[in-house]
Amino acid sequence: AQSVTQLGSHVSVSEGALVLLRCNYSSSVPPYLFWYVQYPNQGLQLLLKYTTGATLVKGINGFEAEFKKSETSFHLTKPSAHMSDAAEYFCAVSVYSGNTPLVFGKGTRLSVIA
Amino acid sequence: KAGVTQTPRYLIKTRGQQVTLSCSPISGHRSVSWYQQTPGQGLQFLFEYFSETQRNKGNFPGRFSGRQFSNSRSEMNVSTLELGDSALYLCASSLGPGQGAHEQYFGPGTRLTVT
Numbered sequence: 001a002q003s004v005t006q007l008g009s010h011v012s013v014s015e016g017a018l019v020l021l022r023c024n025y026s027s028s029v030p031p032y033l034f035w036y037v038q039y040p041n042q043g044l045q046l047l048l049k050y051t052t053g054a055t056l057v058k059g060i061n062g063f064e065a066e067f068k069k070s071e072t073s074f075h076l077t078k079p080s081a082h083m084s085d086a087a088e089y090f091c092a093v094s095v096y097s098g099n100t101p102l103v104f105g106k107g108t109r110l111s112v113i114a
Numbered sequence: 115k116a117g118v119t120q121t122p123r124y125l126i127k128t129r130g131q132q133v134t135l136s137c138s139p140i141s142g143h144r145s146v147s148w149y150q151q152t153p154g155q156g157l158q159f160l161f162e163y164f165s166e167t168q169r170n171k172g173n174f175p176g177r178f179s180g181r182q183f184s185n186s187r188s189e190m191n192v193s194t195l196e197l198g199d200s201a202l203y204l205c206a207s208s209l210g211p212g213q214g215a216h217e218q219y220f221g222p223g224t225r226l227t228v229t
Contacts, residue, residue, distance in 0.1 A: 043220035104157040
């Protein structure tokens with residue numbers, strides 16, 4: 001079975017500072033990894049995904065994440081935070097079995113301070 | 115291309131009642147999954163449907179059920195509502211098994227409040 005741990009339920013950064021949201025996963029087979037963002041009163045929007053190939057994945061809104069198999073991590077980063085980045089971020093894992101649902105972490109709420 | 119739509123967006127029900135939520139997937143997507151989101155439990159998988167068949171089911175009581183129609187639209191039903199069923203119910207669509215089933219696109223959710 002797969003699982004996801006997001007370190008830090010709340011992260012606060014200053015506008016223009018580096019954003020780092022941590023995600024560690026557990027999977028007995030090669031995983032597919034995702035980051036989703038959720039704004040208040042909205043559904044989840046896919047930020048980026050790792051399936052196979054390049055381990056550094058670029059997503060929308062300037063976010064990127066690096067798959068590190070040795071560390072079982074998939075941390076999300078953005079060089080410079082913007083006020084509009086304030087939201088809840090979810091890391092999720094799946095595997096290519098064709099019959100495995102997404103397993104989500106508990107989420108990290110990002111606050112951006114002016 | 116229109117995104118995933120969910121109706122209604124908000125619902126208030128009383129304990130013991132039942133409720134039906136609807137989800138229309140992205141055109142061409144044949145798989146629909148449902149999730150429950152609460153502050154305490156986070157995002158939990160309810161079930162997944164493909165070609166009108168339930169392919170996967172999460173760990174929820176039998177009061178939670180769903181179905182999918184031939185046009186891929188899906189409904190979920192919760193009977194005998196309990197206070198703990200208050201949550202945001204999210205629907206996600208994907209192409210289908212072996213076709214990026216893991217890449218799911220979410221609707222805005224239905225906010226259910228049980229009083």
